[in-house]
Amino acid sequence: MKKILLVLLVVTVVVVAGGYFFVNHAYNHNYDAEFPVKEITIVADSAKIAHGKYLALGPAHCAHCHTTFENFEAVERGEEVPMHGGFDFELPFGHIYSSNISSDVETGIGGLSDGQFYRMLRHNIKGNGRVAIDFMPFFNMSEYDIECIIAYIRTLEPVKNEVPENDLNFMGKAILGLAIKPSMPKGTPPEFVKRDTTVEYGEYMAFSVANCYGCHTNRDLQTGEFIGEPYAGGFKFGPDATTQQWTFITPNLTPDEETGIMASWSEEQFIERMRGGRVHMASPMPWGPFSRLDDIDLKAVYRFLRTVKPVNNRIEKVVSPPEEG
Numbered sequence: 105m106k107k108i109l110l111v112l113l114v115v116t117v118v119v120v121a122g123g124y125f126f127v128n129h130a131y132n133h134n135y136d137a138e139f140p141v142k143e144i145t146i147v148a149d150s151a152k153i154a155h156g157k158y159l160a161l162g163p164a165h166c167a168h169c170h171t172t173f174e175n176f177e178a179v180e181r182g183e184e185v186p187m188h189g190g191f192d193f194e195l196p197f198g199h200i201y202s203s204n205i206s207s208d209v210e211t212g213i214g215g216l217s218d219g220q221f222y223r224m225l226r227h228n229i230k231g232n233g234r235v236a237i238d239f240m241p242f243f244n245m246s247e248y249d250i251e252c253i254i255a256y257i258r259t260l261e262p263v264k265n266e267v268p269e270n271d272l273n274f275m276g277k278a279i280l281g282l283a284i285k286p287s288m289p290k291g292t293p294p295e296f297v298k299r300d301t302t303v304e305y306g307e308y309m310a311f312s313v314a315n316c317y318g319c320h321t322n323r324d325l326q327t328g329e330f331i332g333e334p335y336a337g338g339f340k341f342g343p344d345a346t347t348q349q350w351t352f353i354t355p356n357l358t359p360d361e362e363t364g365i366m367a368s369w370s371e372e373q374f375i376e377r378m379r380g381g382r383v384h385m386a387s388p389m390p391w392g393p394f395s396r397l398d399d400i401d402l403k404a405v406y407r408f409l410r411t412v413k414p415v416n417n418r419i420e421k422v423v424s425p426p427e428e429g
């Protein structure tokens with residue numbers, strides 16, 4: 105009997121220790137060999153920089169995450185704040201800090217080559233070869249838009265700000281090492297998507313640039329895996345420090361007559377609501393940046409959302425204050 109117990113104990117220790125090393129190894133995996141950095145040079149011109157600025161401060165909302173919390177209201181108002189990173193995302197599996205993407209060489213992305221920057225936006229692999237927690241689903245963005253964004257971000261003044269290393273618990277390392285893989289575009293990413301008030305452009309905005317899809321579709325809270333019908337809502341945020349202890353569940357944006365919140369909204373009403381900005385201070389939706397979308401983009405998004413499959417999914421309570429969360 106004793107012998108069996110001893111064997112069991114040894115086996116458990118070996119399995120646990122093995123798991124521990126395996127997870128740490130997977131977490132530290134460097135993807136440079138599987139995803140070699142391309143040798144590319146992005147040629148910037150004023151048109152590209154202007155379009156990149158529109159995308160970065162509007163639909164793609166880089167500044168919403170790449171600055172510190174005290175600049176949050178300034179970003180909402182549309183001020184150009186330094187994108188020196190350090191925003192602390194408190195998640196169940198640890199603290200993730202947004203990177204410094206100003207052009208400082210030591211602490212920012214001034215030292216990244218165009219190829220490394222491109223690989224980050226296309227495959228979610230950081231300059232150091234590690235996979236990033238997937239906050240940035242830009243993997244299907246057009247080649248042209250990625251070039252424009254890089255061209256604009258490179259114009260940001262260098263700001264020295266050493267962002268702390270991500271602080272993940274064992275669970276976080278396991279998820280990052282085992283569940284989160286580099287992103288792969290669906291098929292061949294488009295060279296260029298024509299900006300127009302079309303359903304096609306609206307889908308491109310909602311899926312590949314503004315991430316309406318990523319927040320308004322239900323996901324597994326541990327792994328981020330998509331488990332709900334597209335745009336039918338149900339993804340939960342908080343309660344945590346980022347939501348100031350409020351709880352938010354994304355509403356259903358599909359045109360379902362009974363449960364889709366905007367089923368009865370006209371295009372004008374939608375545009376008015378998007379321009380109106382945030383109602384809930386702690387909502388994770390980047391209302392400020394989205395309020396600066398121009399008419400073409402907002403019309404396109406509206407027209408696209410009209411074509412999404414209606415899904416009957418009632419979200420009982422979109423917003424709950426701290427004591428009820």
Ligand code: HEC
Nearest residue numbers: 164165166169201202203205224230231232236237239240
């Ligand atoms: C929802 C929040 C969010 C948005 C929006 C966002 N980022 Fe990030 N970004 C992050 C976080 C968090 C990290 C760090 C991830 C990690 O360390 O695992 C990061 C990392 C990066 C990196 C990696 C830097 C390095 O060390 O290699 C680059 C480059 C970057 N972001 C650029 C951008 C650009 C450009 C945009 C807008 C087009 C953008 N990000 C939008 C949250 C965001």
Ligand code: HEC
Nearest residue numbers: 310314315316319352353354355384387388389390405422
């Ligand atoms: C980071 C997550 C996130 C992203 C990205 C996001 N949303 Fe939301 N959205 C939310 C949350 C949470 C709410 C509920 C709280 C609120 O109204 O602020 C919401 C609410 C809404 C509402 C309802 C507002 C109301 O007054 O009832 C609309 C409409 C909406 N989102 C449209 C969009 C569109 C269109 C996009 C893409 C352009 C988008 N959202 C991207 C999280 C997000």
